[in-house]
Amino acid sequence: MTTPRILPAAAWADTVAADLAERLRANPALRVCLPTGATPVPVYEALVGLARRDEVSFARATVVLLDEWLGLPPGDPARCDTRLRAQLLDRLPVPPAAVHLIDVDAADLDVAVARHAAVAADLDLVVLGLGMNGHVGFNEPGSFADSPTRIIRLAASSREAAMARYGAASVPTGGITLGMDRILAAREVWLLVTGARKAAILRRALRDPEGPDCPASYLRRHPNLGVIVDLEAAALLS
Ligand code: F6R
Numbered sequence: 625m626t627t628p629r630i631l632p633a634a635a636w637a638d639t640v641a642a643d644l645a646e647r648l649r650a651n652p653a654l655r656v657c658l659p660t661g662a663t664p665v666p667v668y669e670a671l672v673g674l675a676r677r678d679e680v681s682f683a684r685a686t687v688v689l690l691d692e693w694l695g696l697p698p699g700d701p702a703r704c705d706t707r708l709r710a711q712l713l714d715r716l717p718v719p720p721a722a723v724h725l726i727d728v729d730a731a732d733l734d735v736a737v738a739r740h741a742a743v744a745a746d747l748d749l750v751v752l753g754l755g756m757n758g759h760v761g762f763n764e765p766g767s768f769a770d771s772p773t774r775i776i777r778l779a780a781s782s783r784e785a786a787m788a789r790y791g792a793a794s795v796p797t798g799g800i801t802l803g804m805d806r807i808l809a810a811r812e813v814w815l816l817v818t819g820a821r822k823a824a825i826l827r828r829a830l831r832d833p834e835g836p837d838c839p840a841s842y843l844r845r846h847p848n849l850g851v852i853v854d855l856e857a858a859a860l861l862s
Pocket of ligand 1: 658659660661662663664690691704752753754755756759760761762789
């Protein structure tokens with residue numbers, strides 16, 4: 625049974641950031657895949673603080689983006705690359721060549737997908753948030769443990785959650801996501817979950833039989849899975 629690490633909300637982000645800093649100290653050339661969304665925002669803020677105090681460095685790390693919307697112009701504030709840059713990358717000394725975003729502006733999206741799958745073939749750590757419908761990255765319900773990096777049609781519930789998150793009237797219907805296969809092939813995976821509204825889906829992901837209705841449930845197959853949650857998200861775990 626997966627045993628989550630349960631932290632008080634006030635300590636959660638600093639603890640996750642400190643853990644990531646520790647991974648980077650142990651392996652300065654860490655190849656890490658990072659999500660966007662609301663969950664990691666305080667972690668990124670804490671990481672920027674650590675970097676300013678020289679307690680963490682991304683100078684030799686490689687950063688790989690987890691997923692990206694299709695159909696938003698470069699620089700759109702809702703784009704995952706725009707958000708990761710604003711929240712973390714532009715605030716740290718990270719060599720641009722070590723940042724791998726997803727080239728959703730490419731003329732040939734199949735090439736962009738293949739490139740991203742290749743870049744993500746050798747990851748030390750994948751950090752994930754948890755969707756309200758059990759998605760990880762844009763691996764929506766219907767995804768399996770071997771689902772590859774691909775173009776995906778987004779679930780209506782995910783689009784609604786994103787519209788609420790961004791206060792947007794509309795969000796794209798598709799995206800490109802790192803596949804479940806690449807996530808499960810990484811040397812370590814962290815699932816970050818906060819807030820009472822995630823309590824039921826976290827319980828589903830960790831305690832009920834695994835299945836494609838909740839792609840996050842496949843993470844339990846990973847031999848080195850860290851589930852780092854706050855007390856509110858853990859409320860229904862027993
Ligand atoms: C974001 C991503 C999504 C989110 C998930 C949770 O890059 O891949 O899977 O992690 O939708 O979103 P928040 O954190 O906003 O609740």
